[in-house]
Amino acid sequence: MRENDRHTATDADYDAVVVGAGFSGLYQLHRLRDELGLSVKLVEKANDVGGTWYWNRYPGARCDSESHIYCYSFNDEIMEEWQWSERYPRQPEVLEYLRFVADHLDLRKDIEFGTEVTSATFEEDTGTWQVETDDGETLSSQFFVTAVGCLSTPYVPDFENRDAYQGETYHTGKWPHDPVDFEDKRVAVIGTGASGIQTIPEVARADIEHLTVFQRTPNYAVPARNRSLDDEDWEEIQRNYEEIMAEAHDDGSGLPFDTARETAADLTMADIEAVLEPRWEEGGWRFLVAFEDLLVNPETNEKVSQYLREKIRGAVDDPETAEKLVPTDHYYATKRPPLHTDYYDTFNRDNVSLVDVTETPVDRFTTGGIRTEDGEDREFDMVIFATGFDAMTGTLLRMDIEGRNGLTLEERWADGPKTYLGLGVQGFPNMFTVTGPQSPSVLSNMPVPIENHVEWISETIGDLVEGGTPYIEPTGVAEEDWTEHNMDLAQETLYTTVDSWYMNENIPGKPTVFVPYPGGVDIYQDTIREVREKGYEGFTLADSVDDLGRRGESPQLGVFEAMELLHADLMEMA
DSSP states (O other), X not given: OOTTOOOOSSOOSEEEXXXXXXXHXXXXXXXXXXXXXXXXXXXXXXXXXXXXXXXXOOTTOBOSSOGGGSSOOSOHHHHHHOOOSBSSOBXXXXXXXXXXXXXXXXXXXXXXXXXXXXXXXXXXXXXXXEEEETTSOEEEEEEEEEOOOSSOSBOOOOOTTGGGOOSEEEEGGGOOSSOOOOTTOEEEEEOOSHHHHHHHHHHHHSSOSEEEEEESSXXXXXXXXXXXXXXXXXXXXXXXXXXXXXXXXXXXXXXXXXXXXXXXXXXXXXXXXXXXXXXXXXXGGGTTTXXXXXXTOHHHHHHHHHHHHHHHHHHOSSHHHHHHHSOOSSOTTSSOOOEESSHHHHTTXXXXXXXXXXXXXXXXXXXXXXXETTSOEEEOSEEEXXXXXXXXXXXXHHTOEEOGGGOBHHHXXXXXXXXXXXXBOXXXXXXXXXXXXXSSGGGSOTHHHHHHHHHHHHHHHHHHHHHTOOEXXXXXXXXXXXXXXXXHHHHTSSGGGSOOGGGTTTSTTXXXXXXXXXXXXXXXXXXXXXXXXXXXXXXXXXXXXXXXXXXXXXXXXXXXXXXXXXXXXXXXXX
16 A cells, blocks of 8 residues: 555544554554555654653663563564663663654654643544544544553542642652752652652662651562673574564563473472572563462462562561561562562661551641651651552543543443453444553563554554445444453452552542453464454444444354463463
8 A cells, every 4th residue: 555545434634543652652653654554643742752751750760671572573673773771771761762763664753742632532423533632633533543551640649638748749650851859858759669669779879868668568579680781692682583572472471481380389488499599580570470370379479479578578687677568468460560679778778768658657748748647747858659550541531532422431431441352442433442451461561462452453454444344343242251251360360369550449439340451462462363363253343333333243152262261271270
């Protein structure tokens, strides 16, 4: 097809509007524009590409997947020309990589920066999406693709009297572009999730007066063991790059790492240490995948968790502080498992203290700091909220998306997200979600499922255009089956044994459901490929809007066969 020819059947400004210029949106723009020749407009609220790597500039922000696999694999020239400097690159380098990709593929000319989508409405009379932006513009398109990321709407708990505080406040997910001055300041960091664990050591090393960490839930963190990558390292990677990426795309976690054993249930603690110690010393996600049944077998997980607890106790000098940092209320990796650099050592510094808010809850903010329920007023010059995000669905729901019959996405998901394959929602024709709810996304090395999704969406749109079929939408039955399957599978794992943002539990009022797909990238990719090969089983393909909304036949005997086998395997391991 010729670039930027019109191919779609509707009278619209563009064939497709894409929202978000991070990893997902940039690749989606390239595939639709350059591979299919469609007219595409990408809308991005930031002033540059980068997505989460544009906003998350907090001290210590760096990738926790190894750099050579946290990247695109679709373009040989990009893989050959770009060389990472570190095993785990810092935020500026990841952002620079995405800028390099945008320039290499000449993507900027079709991106509208500094523009936020305020609503997106499917107009049934014309069969088009009407996308309104904060500058008063309305863009119409046949296809609407959300590439907004899973962790892109920062969340700050509604602490009592929070607005009364007169000091500096920052959120790790929306860090200022200008340098923040820490010199001689009393700083509070609230939160010890992944971003808090990266931020805290960096702030402690700054020329501050004192750092106070407010912790609700202690976390298991494994050392990253970051190091520079020299030319010799990079030559070795390049020699094996094709094989490395193939292994990543064939792995359930999107990681090219082998497991050591199927289970630890039959091992003594001495045996466990023999397996885990080399992976602990090597650092990174190789530790996470040491045992195949880690997330389904409580015996295996408890032994690994016990190993980690002893590592924490050994790293922290003060026994009382150490015990506060030792998780006892959840299994390892059932919450987001962060990597760290000097996190536990930070609490050995004289100018760092820890407040366990389960023992000493925050009562309220004051003009000068934070009062805890024991009546103590702690004065701070700066408060940093490392309190996470309204994950997975937050940004989608804030876009005010409206489908057929005036139904909003917020109404559709009042009891939790319902999708088919994490790619589409019944009642919202021609809308696709890249790494949407009920897809592997955050449970894996993100660029791998991103590429899977973008390629499937692009191939699907290409099929529709070539076949002259203007509309596609999941059937109600397929969506119900996938939603039920996603939750059933999650309940066979240890993920559902703890409150977490995987379960929506960090946001008051959100329904408790397990949001990402826990079956693995490899099984998932086979499934969506089979859906397409079977003529889009579970979707309605229609020539008119009136033909949409049919419930259709359940795909239970088709694409779900692999799912049932996976379910049986999980039951056996558990």
